[in-house]
Amino acid sequence: MEENNIKQNILRFFEKSRGNYISGEEISNNLGMSRANIWKHINALRQEGYMIDAVPNIGYKLLMIPDKLQGYEIKNGLETSTMGQHIYYYDYITSTNDKAYELAENGAKEGTIIVAETQSGGKARLERKWISPLGGIYMSIILRPVVNIEEIPAVTLVSALSVSKTITSLYNLKAEIKWPNDIFINSQKICGILAEMKGHVDKVDFVILGIGININTAINDLPPNSTSIKTLTKNIANRVIFAREFLKQFESDYTQFINEGFKSLKNECAELSTLIGKKVNIKMHNTILSGLALGIDDKGALIIKNELGDMKRVLSGDVLMCR
Amino acid sequence: MEENNIKQNILRFFEKSRGNYISGEEISNNLGMSRANIWKHINALRQEGYMIDAVPNIGYKLLMIPDKLQGYEIKNGLETSTMGQHIYYYDYITSTNDKAYELAENGAKEGTIIVAETQSGGKARLERKWISPLGGIYMSIILRPVVNIEEIPAVTLVSALSVSKTITSLYNLKAEIKWPNDIFINSQKICGILAEMKGHVDKVDFVILGIGININTAINDLPPNSTSIKTLTKNIANRVIFAREFLKQFESDYTQFINEGFKSLKNECAELSTLIGKKVNIKMHNTILSGLALGIDDKGALIIKNELGDMKRVLSGDVLMCR
Numbered sequence: 001m002e003e004n005n006i007k008q009n010i011l012r013f014f015e016k017s018r019g020n021y022i023s024g025e026e027i028s029n030n031l032g033m034s035r036a037n038i039w040k041h042i043n044a045l046r047q048e049g050y051m052i053d054a055v056p057n058i059g060y061k062l063l064m065i066p067d068k069l070q071g072y073e074i075k076n077g078l079e080t081s082t083m084g085q086h087i088y089y090y091d092y093i094t095s096t097n098d099k100a101y102e103l104a105e106n107g108a109k110e111g112t113i114i115v116a117e118t119q120s121g122g123k124a125r126l127e128r129k130w131i132s133p134l135g136g137i138y139m140s141i142i143l144r145p146v147v148n149i150e151e152i153p154a155v156t157l158v159s160a161l162s163v164s165k166t167i168t169s170l171y172n173l174k175a176e177i178k179w180p181n182d183i184f185i186n187s188q189k190i191c192g193i194l195a196e197m198k199g200h201v202d203k204v205d206f207v208i209l210g211i212g213i214n215i216n217t218a219i220n221d222l223p224p225n226s227t228s229i230k231t232l233t234k235n236i237a238n239r240v241i242f243a244r245e246f247l248k249q250f251e252s253d254y255t256q257f258i259n260e261g262f263k264s265l266k267n268e269c270a271e272l273s274t275l276i277g278k279k280v281n282i283k284m285h286n287t288i289l290s291g292l293a294l295g296i297d298d299k300g301a302l303i304i305k306n307e308l309g310d311m312k313r314v315l316s317g318d319v320l321m322c323r
Numbered sequence: 324m325e326e327n328n329i330k331q332n333i334l335r336f337f338e339k340s341r342g343n344y345i346s347g348e349e350i351s352n353n354l355g356m357s358r359a360n361i362w363k364h365i366n367a368l369r370q371e372g373y374m375i376d377a378v379p380n381i382g383y384k385l386l387m388i389p390d391k392l393q394g395y396e397i398k399n400g401l402e403t404s405t406m407g408q409h410i411y412y413y414d415y416i417t418s419t420n421d422k423a424y425e426l427a428e429n430g431a432k433e434g435t436i437i438v439a440e441t442q443s444g445g446k447a448r449l450e451r452k453w454i455s456p457l458g459g460i461y462m463s464i465i466l467r468p469v470v471n472i473e474e475i476p477a478v479t480l481v482s483a484l485s486v487s488k489t490i491t492s493l494y495n496l497k498a499e500i501k502w503p504n505d506i507f508i509n510s511q512k513i514c515g516i517l518a519e520m521k522g523h524v525d526k527v528d529f530v531i532l533g534i535g536i537n538i539n540t541a542i543n544d545l546p547p548n549s550t551s552i553k554t555l556t557k558n559i560a561n562r563v564i565f566a567r568e569f570l571k572q573f574e575s576d577y578t579q580f581i582n583e584g585f586k587s588l589k590n591e592c593a594e595l596s597t598l599i600g601k602k603v604n605i606k607m608h609n610t611i612l613s614g615l616a617l618g619i620d621d622k623g624a625l626i627i628k629n630e631l632g633d634m635k636r637v638l639s640g641d642v643l644m645c646r
Contacts, residue, residue, distance in 0.1 A: 057455065093512050104379060125523065125525075146527045146608050148413075148476075148638040148639060149472060149473070149475060149476060149478075149638070149639075150472070150473035150622070150638065152472060152524050153471075153473075153524045153525050154526060155470060155523070156524055165630070180525060192422070194523065195524040195525075196521075196523050196524070197520075197521070197522060197523070197524055198520070198521050199516060199519070199520060200448065200519050200520070200638075201475050201476045201478060201479055201518040201519070201520055201530065202448075202476050202479070202503060202518075202638060202639030203639055207524065315472070315473065315525060316471060316472075316525030316526055319524075
């Protein structure tokens with residue numbers, strides 16, 4: 001992390017110089033390290049894709065920042081107190097959730113995130129795979145909520161709400177929540193969420209929230225009925241800004257969830273839900289429940305009125321179709 | 324397991340012969356293996372503490388069965404269909420729960436049990452240690468309940484009920500449940516339960532139920548305010564019979580829990596509870612809740628009426644004292 005801090009400080013210098021050359025001496029004086037050391041880190045940044053010009057007796061100038069989710073890019077200007085304060089970044093990983101699980105078992109703090117440019121074994125619900133081409137954001141967040149186990153299923157909805165609000169505030173697109181863990185824009189999937197957990201039955205040790213979002217992903221790289229921000233806006237989005245904004249929004253929503261309960265967020269979730277007011281078929285274990293989705297309750301369960309007029313609470317299930 | 328099956332079959336032969344000598348030829352014919360092979364297994368049994376007499380031209384006779392919880396002893400006459408059908412036995416282990424967790428992660432079936440004569444790192448709730456001297460039963464059961472996560476906390480109570488009923492039926496002692504996970508006889512602790520779990524927030528992968536019971540444990544080896552079956556009955560109990568009876572009882576109670584919900588067992592639990600009708604102080608996270616324990620609800624939560632007359636549900640907590 002020390003090395004990443006130096007890189008982050010050098011990048012902040014470039015940011016302050018606003019496109020001007022800055023002397024190696026000035027950087028080395030300010031960071032209290034040798035010019036040779038600065039040179040070493042400049043070269044490391046270049047290997048990560050930063051284009052940095054060097055002119056003898058004048059100094060360095062940052063020409064281009066690569067489109068990467070590097071921790072020091074996300075942290076630069078991150079307005080949170082816990083979420084994303086510790087970042088593990090990978091160009092390539094099998095699964096950010098698996099890495100997060102391992103780190104959490106070894107004591108990683110709440111708010112620690114794992115981000116990757118691509119995953120070979122991205123996980124989705126019901127043992128499905130989450131396709132993870134370049135251009136997306138694949139992020140896992142370690143949470144240590146001090147709540148009863150029965151409050152935990154709502155964590156997925158809280159994060160879905162935060163993703164939806166971030167998309168709307170940055171790109172002015174209406175992102176809807178398909179209960180319990182997907183986000184759709186114009187009936188096409190843009191984000192999936194997978195929450196795993198470990199604990200005692202009466203005390204949660206940790207929850208791993210895995211989030212995959214199609215940002216600059218090419219439409220041809222995605223499964224059918226999916227879309228990406230780039231496809232919808234016809235612009236390359238800044239993924240680092242997305243990550244920062246999402247972390248800020250999620251910290252706010254998650255803190256509200258912990259302090260006031262899911263109850264305080266359920267109306268917002270219901271308003272953004274694709275299912276409420278629709279007839280749905282939900283596969284639960286080995287049965288299929290059909291009925292009208294009436295709303296979401298205080299624990300995040302979907303309330304269904306079946307054909308006999310009975311009310312059913314559904315905490316987990318696979319929505320097969322809705323109309 | 325093959326080797327254990329052979330040992331189990333040999334021990335069944337001895338059982339059938341009811342204290343008579345049985346020829347090596349008869350055993351070898353029946354099991355379809357060489358007499359040399361039988362001899363090898365007889366010797367292995369001897370090393371585990373079985374006293375087996377061998378007289379040339381006459382045969383073998385079982386003189387004494389060691390007081391061990393060997394899987395083939397438990398399985399011999401076990402009347403269950405899942406619980407204890409796969410047994411991992413250890414003379415010594417750090418923690419049966421940790422071993423069960425590892426096996427469950429690698430796909431071990433529901434009902435698989437791990438038993439040990441002693442543990443060096445036995446686990447109790449709230450990161451405490453479970454003292455595990457010789458003479459106790461230290462058992463972990465792998466469960467894969469297909470229920471919503473909010474039903475899971477009740478699993479501890481279901482198993483406490485089964486332990487209590489087993490103690491009463493075998494020794495005619497009144498064993499009471501101190502919500503949520505301990506069992507007391509005459510206000511002294513005889514059993515503790517620790518349930519751990521892993522899963523997705525909307526689907527449980529597995530629950531590990533760890534149970535420690537003081538059976539023939541010497542009172543001097545136990546922490547203060549503890550007791551053992553041997554101390555109470557002044558007799559050495561047969562731990563193998565205890566394990567078998569408990570597994571049978573638990574299979575019955577657990578099946579009822581899965582099929583009919585905890586609701587169908589809560590009255591039985593409430594009747595055996597030490598807390599109902601008493602004033603209690605319960606430490607929850609960082610606060611202490613004081614009030615009158617009124618009952619147990621459909622999810623296994625304790626219902627407390629506080630001093631203002633408000634009803635509170637407590638799903639997890641540490642009972643500090645009650646009177």
